[in-house]
Amino acid sequence: MEHEHKQHLLTPNQMAMADKAAVAAGVPAMDLMAAAGKAVADAVLARWSRCSVLVLCGPGNNGGDGFVVATLLHSAGWPVRLAFLGSMEQLSPEAAHFFHAWQGDVEGYSVDVLEQTDLVIDALFGAGLTRSLAGKARDMLDEIIARDIPVCAVDVPSGLDGATGAAFGVVAPAELTVTFFRKKPGHLLFPGRALCGELVVADIGIPAAVLEALDIQAWENSPELWYRDYPWPRLDGHKFHRGHALVYGGENMTGASRLTARGAMRIGAGLVTLAAPIKAWAVYATALTGVMVAKLEQSQEAEDFEELLLDPRYNAIAVGPGAGLVGFERIRTRKIVLAALVTGRATVLDADALSAFSGDPQTLLDAIVGPCVMTPHEGEFARIFPEMNKSPEMNKNHRDDKLTRARLAAKQSGAVVVLKGADTVIASPDGRAVINSNAPADLATGGSGDVLTGFIVGLLSQGTSQGMSPFNAAAAGVWLHGEVANTFGAGLIAEDLPDHLPKVLSAFKTRLFTFKK
Ligand SMILES: NC(=O)C1=CN([C@@H]2O[C@H](COP(=O)(O)OP(=O)(O)OC[C@H]3O[C@@H](n4cnc5c(N)ncnc54)[C@H](OP(=O)(O)O)[C@@H]3O)[C@@H](O)[C@H]2O)[C@H](O)CC1
Ligand SMILES: [K+]
16 A cells, blocks of 8 residues: 555656656556556446447547557447547557557548447547647537537546646546546546546556656545544543644634634644633633633733733644624734734634735735645635736646646745635645545535634644644645545534544544554
8 A cells, every 4th residue: 555655646747757657667558558448448348338439539649549449349349430530640659559450440530420429438639638629629529518428538538638627628528537547636626527527547557666756746635645644642642732722713703713613622632722802702601612712802802812822832723714804803813813823833824814814915925934724715815816816827828727826825825725625725835735535515515614724723733743744734634524524414514524523533543554554
């Protein structure tokens, strides 16, 4: 399991390098293509009953895979037709070999060929796509969409950028995509994740060892990445070892920070204190058992918060949920955030803690001096990194994708950036990134972000010195957050998330011992 590293995500360029490394290691390109085509044919035979298949082959090795698929489905007794968009001369040696191995006709490449077709094998373009599809390639995909013909895509649906999940123009959505060796970011980032349909990753004989030579910077989120650092309660673990999380509670939206405090408790913070303006103190004090509530005196809340922070035992701080943005609250929220950041202690900034700096984000970014995790959704992200979506550099080469934006924001801010969504990206200032893929749609309920903030600050409060770095704490928090929602299922509301975590943790713990083997 160790060096399997199933979570690695390779860019199309890294995929090509893996390909070359495999050939250099003695795996003939011919065998790679044969194995790729076989993996696609096997996946089709396993999912569809015999039907009339049209294989669309493009000019490169994606097309080469298609030739292999056509021959294998034909020899399985399926009615197979093949149309080729390219020229013999342009084919690589291995693609040319499998082109000649195809015994059937090569039909003219026009939309008429779609007549009587039950299933299309999309082997037009894969990792080599460099620009939007146009002309006949595009017309064919438009027609496939119009006729709603099921598609099995080879490597990626044609038109999809494997690096970003962005569509270069038209993409025919696939029921099934078969990719090779490892996933690409584009298989996990929307719209790519949706356009791929069910994803199968086939081992085609590329040795896992080639990964060492690649400078992998992206992974699919999984406990495999961070379970070694997970702060399991130690037998001698006095609660003070487990750290003390300090959560700032707002005046009106008291529910938000209560969810955060509960999330921090449930994930194992030794102690949690919620600091709230005295006006809201009674609400918190009655609602929260087990969480201590500190009073912040009227109109000097920020000073009192600073005073609290003089106690070094508060080793992780969360600000944002329900902090308040209306009128004077905005000024107070900014002061509270700056008071937290100046301590240099692990700080999680979410929601209002971010929006309070829209208009002058640099004040916030300049104040980040210690371990910090930001958890913006797209709207909050745009307020803190307004230039991110408009810079010519970003849009010139389709770099306005989520992975690039989160990475640039992390680099620029020095914080770990959790750019939330159905495909949450966790990016570290050093360029590493994790794409989360287990979150169900139900998670988009009000308050679920407040709980995530609690999970992350709760993890950070437990042994930051020993090893749950902000990057790992964010990845673990996001994964557990998704896992709880998955196990809970329909009808989930935010309040269920903290209380359902223990069940997931114990299941995760037993599973861990299988990891450790
Ligand atoms: N690494 C592996 O695991 C294996 C991958 N295989 C398959 O190989 C493809 C990648 O093959 P490649 O030849 O590099 O590229 P494509 O087949 O995806 O593209 C072919 C050429 O198409 C041209 N191109 C690019 N964009 C367009 C466009 N919009 N319109 C027209 N033509 C386009 C481009 O050539 P240009 O010179 O025109 O730019 C491409 O070179 C991978 O996806 C796998 O399916 C191996 O078969 C097995 C091992
Ligand atoms: K394809």
